[in-house]
Amino acid sequence: MSRRTSDSQKLFSAAAGGDRGSLARLLSLIESGGDEAREIGRLSFPLTGGGYSVGITGAPGAGKSTLTSAIIGNLRGGSTSGAPNVAVLAIDPSSPFTGGAILGDRVRMQDHATDEGVFIRSMATRGHLGGLSLATSEAMRLLDAMKYQWILVETVGVGQVEVEIAGAADCTIVVVNPGWGDAVQANKAGLLEIADVFVINKADRAGVTETRRDLEQMLELSELDANAWRPPIVATIATSAEGVDELWSHVLRHRAFIESNGDLNTRRTGRLRKELNTIIESKLEQRARAICSGPRWKSLEDQVLSHNLDPWNAADQMLERILEGPLQGPGE
């Protein structure tokens, strides 16, 4: 382990010196979890706080990747000197039925692949879902430590995990399209709760007015506090970058708002608290896997399989072992 740890440290130093290959390798280590991920987190943690994260979420096909690409174009402008560094994490919890479109979208974003000030990375995991949100937090932290001023976190779909991940940014953009009752869907999905800015993308299509009205109505119904941020609704055509300037001005306005009223701090604190919880859960799960092996386990399992012991009782008997032995050690 000490050898690997020292590898992480070398990669970390190289990445901090601007080596993109090392940064990419660090992100792969984070993605696969394990001791290296932890070491990278430890190295990143003290260096964070300068970056600002923006989550971008919405139904598949809403145009999130194109919008993200347009936002990058906007942030990087014509000249690259003095422009802020931008990192993009495209999060894909490997929902099987969205697999098709992803590569194509990512390719589109590669407009910016040659820009040294832009770093784009997909993250996925087929493992435990808590693993993806932990890896995302850790990746965001690393990118923050590497002095990316803007960290865009785009999620591929609108499953529970993706909504959670996108909602865990400093600012969350929810993308809907005109028509198809998207506004209502957004409400159901809990997107209304996490939205700081609404985007009606593909605004060259019919139905923008109705969608805007639906969103407005839902905002009315949610009875926002007088002092609360009221999510603006921006129409965009991401393919031609139309409306992206306006969108970004709202993101900046929102940032100023939550920086001045203390909400940004509250959000970040809440996020860290939740992460700590998830880490503890995942460590206990690791322990569970270690427990579920060895001869004692085999014998209890046999009793369950022969229907002489119910699984809940077997679990209790097995869990008594958690009070014995070291936390990281094998079960038997």
Added chain:
Amino acid sequence: MSRRTSDSQKLFSAAAGGDRGSLARLLSLIESGGDEAREIGRLSFPLTGGGYSVGITGAPGAGKSTLTSAIIGNLRGGSTSGAPNVAVLAIDPSSPFTGGAILGDRVRMQDHATDEGVFIRSMATRGHLGGLSLATSEAMRLLDAMKYQWILVETVGVGQVEVEIAGAADCTIVVVNPGWGDAVQANKAGLLEIADVFVINKADRAGVTETRRDLEQMLELSELDANAWRPPIVATIATSAEGVDELWSHVLRHRAFIESNGDLNTRRTGRLRKELNTIIESKLEQRARAICSGPRWKSLEDQVLSHNLDPWNAADQMLERILEGPLQGPGE
């Protein structure tokens, strides 16, 4: 707890005596988890083994509910005396963007609501995902103990959890539609791996031949063992029950096949083993929640929030506490 336990026992006896209201309440208790669910599992466990479970999965809109309804019609026939009892669990992990269609579909299935030999129930949870698969196993066990000969488990979408749940049945039917490259999607989704029978539903639409050919090709590529079950491909029009007889004959043929070669036993054993694992994980998570409270937790949390301690170290320090105190007790 002893009072509640005795309630579960009363409900269990009443349900075993044929009271559907009591059965519904038991399923609600299972859905909400907790001690009652456990007690119900303990009561069910020795009585199980007679029922046979069939998972039905596929993309939203593939016609799974209509097909399920047609299968019920087929199993119950014209006469109800002597026909097998059928239970349906419709599993909905509350994927936010599928919310709309569900009620409508369920209503359609209520064709059979007045049939005493048919029991239909939706199950959902917004809690931890392991919770849904545990609750589903427990519900299947209860229905088995209540002497339902066929237990149909229909999942609403094709997320990871849903595929897992549908794949954990004795026989799994994967439903696709003609056209839209569904066959390819099925492959991506890992549906090919779990399919025992393929259904091309809505076979009155164009593209049946192509979809069948795609599926055949994928089966070729998967290089099945000579002794292995080769999933048949059946075309159905669920709305008019066309093809459902043939579909069911394949389910019966598959059942005879895995009963005779020992696969059924292997499947059930594997499922029970996995469930035991999930129970242990969920109990450890419960323990994690208990740990994450109290003054010691607060102080570590404060150190993390002030960036004086990284979350992984904090988690380790907190987890030392797992070696102290009773397993079910509060953390501090």
